[in-house]
Amino acid sequence: MNLDIYKNLNRGIESTYINLNPIQRGGVLTAEARKAALEFADGYSVCDFCFESRVDLVQNPPVRNLTADIAEFLNMDDVRFTAGCRHAKWAAMHMVTEPGETLVLDSLAHYTSYLAAEANQLKVVEVPHSGYPEFIIDPEGYAEKFEEVERNTGSLPAMALLTHVDYRYGNVADAAAVGKICKEYGVPFLLNTAYSSGIMPIDGKKLGVDFLCASGHKSWAASSPMGILATTFEWNQQVFDKSTIRGDWSGRGFTKKEVALFGCSPVFGVPVMTLMASFPSVVERVKHWDEEVENARYLATQLERIEGFHQMGVKPTEHTLVAFESLPLFEAAAKTKKRGYFLYHELKKRKIIGIQPGMSKSFKLNTFGLSRKQIEYVADAFIEIARKYKIPVEDET
């Protein structure tokens, strides 16, 4: 065992770098959260004044207020903290469906949606997307699949899941339309907001959502693992059902503990306290979503000046996560020593990180939270790299 490797842990990047990593932009901590992380770094530090056997009920620090405020912020009725968005999805499915039933989900869903279904022994039926280059999910596809499932199994699906913003192209799906269809058919609707709530405004009631799952470390400026499961009064008793088990010898019971949350929320300490400390900034930042999208569109327009660069997904982009195909970079890579890794190295030399090492044929990035000046710097860096490798660049119009 070499214990030295655990010493002097270092991420290998400097804080001065511009990080474009699609999964990291919305999870960058605020200054307040960094302070809270240190203050509450000890294991059970949130539990000094736990009088009601559950983290979500703790009043000092004000976790109880935070759950209520997040419910209001999302326009949902009840909220619990989970170990990531994936756990929130698993928990909703676990408490609402039965093994052998069917989940209808979009074909751009994250793997954790499929695995949550698998862990709950659900069959999955996918709503197709429109394919290259836009990859749009048509809400009507949900109605078609509901009817198909009913024809094939004799009953409607137990749940429908929509990925509000997919992780591949950053398309913003029409959640309100899917919510309406789910209501018409009476199918419970789970919305995965891993890439939307916390960075853009979300109104769960308007979207007709029954279960809203969110990722604190992806989009709420919180440390991982942090997830949120929000639901309505119609479902909260069932989803947050309490324990009824009793020890046959001891007679012990745990009647305040919630089954799908493993009793008390499985996250406390740093994840909850960073979420709390960032929450005022999160409430504020979603008001500026339009400016964020404008910045992403600006970058997409600049990068498309490079020959062979095309933004994929819906155009102009409606999100800050943007995917590009970039065949000329791939061809240039073949002539370099570093092969596909050359783009990563060229960007790193210019203090830009976050494009997956090895990618050159296509790549994705996220501009959320970057200033216009930083984005202009990124655009110039790509154009400089293109010119260096003799890839033509259109003049600015």
Ligand SMILES: Cc1ncc(COP(=O)(O)O)c(C=O)c1O
């Ligand atoms: C669309 C989507 N949903 C869910 C997740 C998983 O979120 P978490 O890490 O909070 O479980 C991801 C992670 O990349 C994602 O892209």
